[in-house]
Amino acid sequence: MPQNLITESELSKIERVKDMILTPTQYLKSSFVEGEQKKSQSDLCGLYTYHLKNKSRQEIYYFGSRHSNDPADPMFTEIKKAFVAVRPDIVLVEGCEGINLNKASVIEKGKKEADVTSLICCGGESHYTLKLAVDAGVDFESPEPDLKDEIAYLEEKGFERDAVFAFYVFRQLNQYTREKPQQDSTKAQKSISQYLETLFYELQSATKWEGFEYSVEHVQRVGRTFWKHELDFIDPKVPIQYVDPIPWPDSLDSYTKINEVAAVSSMFRDRYIVGRVAENLKEHKKIFIVYGSAHAVVEEPALREIMR
Numbered sequence: 237m238p239q240n241l242i243t244e245s246e247l248s249k250i251e252r253v254k255d256m257i258l259t260p261t262q263y264l265k266s267s268f269v270e271g272e273q274k275k276s277q278s279d280l281c282g283l284y285t286y287h288l289k290n291k292s293r294q295e296i297y298y299f300g301s302r303h304s305n306d307p308a309d310p311m312f313t314e315i316k317k318a319f320v321a322v323r324p325d326i327v328l329v330e331g332c333e334g335i336n337l338n339k340a341s342v343i344e345k346g347k348k349e350a351d352v353t354s355l356i357c358c359g360g361e362s363h364y365t366l367k368l369a370v371d372a373g374v375d376f377e378s379p380e381p382d383l384k385d386e387i388a389y390l391e392e393k394g395f396e397r398d399a400v401f402a403f404y405v406f407r408q409l410n411q412y413t414r415e416k417p418q419q420d421s422t423k424a425q426k427s428i429s430q431y432l433e434t435l436f437y438e439l440q441s442a443t444k445w446e447g448f449e450y451s452v453e454h455v456q457r458v459g460r461t462f463w464k465h466e467l468d469f470i471d472p473k474v475p476i477q478y479v480d481p482i483p484w485p486d487s488l489d490s491y492t493k494i495n496e497v498a499a500v501s502s503m504f505r506d507r508y509i510v511g512r513v514a515e516n517l518k519e520h521k522k523i524f525i526v527y528g529s530a531h532a533v534v535e536e537p538a539l540r541e542i543m544r
Contacts (some may be wrong), residue, residue, distance in 0.1 A: 250514045253541045258534035260482045260499050264361065268533045272326060281434045283311060283527040285318065286536060290543040291325045295522045296513065296541070297322045300532025301361045303382040305414045307353040312364055315526060319368045324524035325517055327369045327510075330376040330531070331361040337378070346370030375520070379512035384442040389504050395497050397445055403479055404506045408435050410475040428452060466518045482530070506531060510538045517542070 237368050263269065268284050282302030289295050299318055304311055312469050319327075329335075335342045346367055349355055355363050362378070369376045429452050459467040463478075465527040481499035483491050509531065516523055525532075 239449050246514075250511055250542070251508060253514075253538045254443065254510050255539040256508065257503065257506045258537065258539055259503070263482060263530065264484070264532050264534050268529070272292075276345045278450065282529055283314065284532045286532070287322075288539060288543040293521065294517055294543070295322065295324075296525065296539055297324065297523070298525045298532045298536070300419045301526055301528030302430075302530060303360055303411075303414060304428075305357050305360045307325070307356045309356075311361065315361060315365060316368060318401060319365070319524060322522055322524050324369075324374055324520075324522040325520075326375040326377065326520045327365055327526065328377050328379050328513070328516070329365050329525075330378065330527040332362050332366065333380040334360075335366070337379050340374070342366065352430070361526055377512070377516070379458075379509045381508040383438060386501060387439075387442055387459075388506055388542055390497060390500060395438075395493070397443075397448060398458045398461070399493045399497050401450070402450070402455055402462070403494050403501065404435065404439060405432065406475045406478045406494065407498070408432060410479065413475060435508065462494060463490075502530075502534075506535055510535055510542070513539060514542055 258266065258366065272281065284300035285298060286299050287295065299315055299319060301311060301315070302309075347370060349367060351365070352367065355367055359366075366376055368374075371376075386401060391397075407426070408431075430451060440450050456467060459478075473529075477487065477490065478492075478494055479498045480495060481502045483495070509527070512521060513525070
């Protein structure tokens with residue numbers, strides 16, 4: 237049997253291993269969360285890394301990042317240090333699923349891109365890590381599930397369409413607030429509408445919900461239903477609270493159905509990521525992963541089991 241094929245028994249093991257992924261409640265009790273309280277002012281705040289090796293001399297290096305679009309963030313130096321030290325043969329990055337079917341164009345564009353500052357401002361740690369991979373001639377992937385499959389799963393779990401729609405919009409708005417400078421409300425409203433056009437198209441294509449309104453105005457109405465007040469789309473602290481999957485004890489009173497959607501979505505994604513890591517181990521010796529630190533923490537027990 238070719239080495240890159242996974243047997244039924246291995247698939248069964250991987251499915252069992254996925255059940256070891258931490259839930260949001262278990263994440264709250266992790267040593268990472270406790271440790272963050274002690275290093276809140278440190279350059280290492282929000283970062284979580286580990287290096288796993290197995291008997292077959294394979295390696296997984298997981299760089300759990302804080303999401304950042306600040307070129308001056310020392311995190312980017314740490315990512316490069318780890319990348320150079322590990323010398324991976326594939327990197328896995330968050331939220332860039334479009335690269336999987338367009339590797340040739342990504343490589344071509346990456347080789348021409350010389351302005352790392354602009355790269356980080358636009359794409360944060362994912363685009364920066366991709367640049368490192370392209371320059372080093374290393375393979376890459378963004379192990380994200382198909383949006384259509386993820387939304388179908390959320391609907392199977394009983395979530396109403398408005399909550400699912402609002403989750404994806406506010407998750408995107410959180411990225412917007414990291415990437416865009418503060419603007420007055422009139423300019424921001426226009427800019428946000430333009431920024432969300434691609435997302436609305438992707439959601440419409442993935443859902444095909446007949447008669448559903450994919451618009452900023454609709455998400456504002458949905459937001460008022462959940463939070464009973466007018467939403468400030470340009471406050472960077474607000475959108476992340478709306479879509480945080482973690483039930484923090486001091487904010488349980490503001491934990492809504494949309495946060496529940498976020499929790500189920502995160503678990504769906506984490507299970508998919510772990511599955512893709514297992515598949516990549518059939519073809520690669522050294523895997524370098526850059527995802528948000530929460531993903532690194534919750535996936536660690538499963539990945540350690542895979543590497544045993």
